[in-house]
Amino acid sequence: MHEYSLAQALLESLLAYLREHPVSGRIKKVHVQKGELLLLSEWALKEAFRILADGTGLSGAELQIESVPVLVRCPSCGYEGDVRYLAEEGWHVAVPVLACPRCGAPVELRAGKDLAIVGLSVEESTPV
Amino acid sequence: MHEITGAFGDVMQKQLELAAQNYELLKKRGVRAVNVMGAIGSGKTELILRMAEKLGARGLRVAAIAGDVAGDDDYQRFRAAGLPALQINTGDQCHLDAHQVGHALEDLPLPEVDVLFIENVGNLVCPADFPLGTDTDLVVISVTEGDDMVRKHPKIFAQTDVVAINKVDLAAFVGVDPERIAADYRKVNPHGKVVFTAAKSGRGVEELLSALGF
Numbered sequence: 001m002h003e004y005s006l007a008q009a010l011l012e013s014l015l016a017y018l019r020e021h022p023v024s025g026r027i028k029k030v031h032v033q034k035g036e037l038l039l040l041s042e043w044a045l046k047e048a049f050r051i052l053a054d055g056t057g058l059s060g061a062e063l064q065i066e067s068v069p070v071l072v073r074c075p076s077c078g079y080e081g082d083v084r085y086l087a088e089e090g091w092h093v094a095v096p097v098l099a100c101p102r103c104g105a106p107v108e109l110r111a112g113k114d115l116a117i118v119g120l121s122v123e124e125s126t127p128v
Numbered sequence: 129m130h131e132i133t134g135a136f137g138d139v140m141q142k143q144l145e146l147a148a149q150n151y152e153l154l155k156k157r158g159v160r161a162v163n164v165m166g167a168i169g170s171g172k173t174e175l176i177l178r179m180a181e182k183l184g185a186r187g188l189r190v191a192a193i194a195g196d197v198a199g200d201d202d203y204q205r206f207r208a209a210g211l212p213a214l215q216i217n218t219g220d221q222c223h224l225d226a227h228q229v230g231h232a233l234e235d236l237p238l239p240e241v242d243v244l245f246i247e248n249v250g251n252l253v254c255p256a257d258f259p260l261g262t263d264t265d266l267v268v269i270s271v272t273e274g275d276d277m278v279r280k281h282p283k284i285f286a287q288t289d290v291v292a293i294n295k296v297d298l299a300a301f302v303g304v305d306p307e308r309i310a311a312d313y314r315k316v317n318p319h320g321k322v323v324f325t326a327a328k329s330g331r332g333v334e335e336l337l338s339a340l341g342f
Contacts (some may be wrong), residue, residue: 002223002254009139017136028129038140039253039283086315088279095282101207101316106319113257117136 003040006115007048011058014117018057023122027061031119033068036096037112042067064121070096070112076105083107143258146226150233150261155327157238161246162340163260165284166268167277171294174327175204175268176245177209179337188242191230195224195249202247212237225256227262243342252277256284264340270295271304278312286316288299290323290339297326 014030030049034040052114053059073080079102085094100107154161164172174192180190191212194202198217206213214232216224229246236244246253246262267288269277272295278285285291291313293306310322321339325332 002221002257005221006139009142013137013139023132029246031133031166035140037283037287038257086282088315090281091279093282095286095316097316097318098286098313104318113140114138117132119133121131123129126223 003044004035005049006040007045007063009053010049010063010115010117011052011056011082015056015057023039023120025122027058027120028123029064029121030058030061030117031064031066031121033114033116033118035114036067036069036112037109038115061125068111068114070098071073071110072098072107073110074100074103074105074107076100077103079103079107102108130246141177143226146230147259147261147323150226150230151263152231152246152261152286153233153238154261154263157241159238159241159244160341161244161260161262161264163246163248163255163262163265164268165248165249165252165255165265165288167252167270167273170250170268170270171222171272171327172247172250172268173205175294175325175333175336177205177293177331178327178330179245179342180209180211180243182333182337183243183342188214189240190243191236191241191247193224193229193236193246195247196230197221205338212241216323218249222246222249222251223258224260225258228288238263241300252281252284256287261285266288266290266292266340268292268294269309271299271306271309272302274305275308276312278309282316285313285320287319290321292323292325292332292336294325294327296324297329332340 042065047064083096084101087094166172183190192206193214195216200215203215265288296306323336323339
């Protein structure tokens with residue numbers, strides 16, 4: 001349960017960005033990419049953001065979360081890309097296996113533990 | 129409605145930067161550090177104490193950080209064993225983070241330490257998302273937790289270098305096959321090292337140290 005602290009970090013980084021780059025109109029959606037290795041509940045993260053954003057310039061904005069897959073680089077054979085998934089009966093989740101799918105060697109993680117804001121959907125302000 | 133796209137920053141990046149600072153400081157002081165994770169009651173403290181005895185006998189100076197939501201029981205055990213130790217009470221946070229560990233490093237006599245064990249809060253979820261800047265991660269499972277621990281928490285095991293399956297001397301009493309836990313771990317982590325231990329009797333402690341690179 002660390003969704004609140006991360007939602008707070010997302011909110012603070014976004015508010016700081018908006019102080020530098022104000023937008024005209026209400027922000028309706030905040031697009032976030034979440035690495036699939038992070039052990040975060042998407043529901044709890046959205047709810048935390050909704051509650052923490054209330055009363056700020058992002059009041060009413062909703063997190064739109066996209067899960068991004070693990071990407072690796074293999075120092076042994078140079079492979080770069082996604083990995084094999086283990087999906088055993090009864091596990092109910094597909095687990096990324098952090099080994100090179102081409103040569104089997106240990107790999108470096110390139111993506112899969114990120115939590116990044118990648119876009120905003122802004123409602124146009126109606127001209128008066 | 130219009131869209132603004134771009135890189136607005138990664139909030140996990142801050143954690144990685146703090147962890148990297150800890151790592152650099154530990155390297156500069158010549159300290160090798162291990163992040164010890166595992167459920168409450170898996171035997172993390174006891175295993176650290178047994179490893180500290182063996183490392184002490186080799187002339188290495190060991191220190192420990194005890195991470196707990198509340199209380200200082202583990203800290204007291206480290207101190208009673210003569211280890212320089214610090215308690216971090218997380219105040220209901222379910223994991224240690226690099227920021228807290230960074231402050232603890234300021235208070236430890238690092239020039240007099242060769243090996244630092246950082247005992248994380250008993251939890252198999254949140255600690256996996258927060259790197260501390262250690263050389264190695266270790267997860268301790270006790271057989272009394274059941275033989276389905278890897279299947280219930282696959283992502284932390286997929287990312288952990290070394291696993292100790294502890295209290296194997298109790299396996300027969302609780303009807304658990306430690307080999308089954310090891311087999312699940314090898315599936316999610318083909319390069320991980322798994323060691324069977326019984327901390328109270330000292331069984332497997334040398335093997336665990338060697339799996340951790342000592």
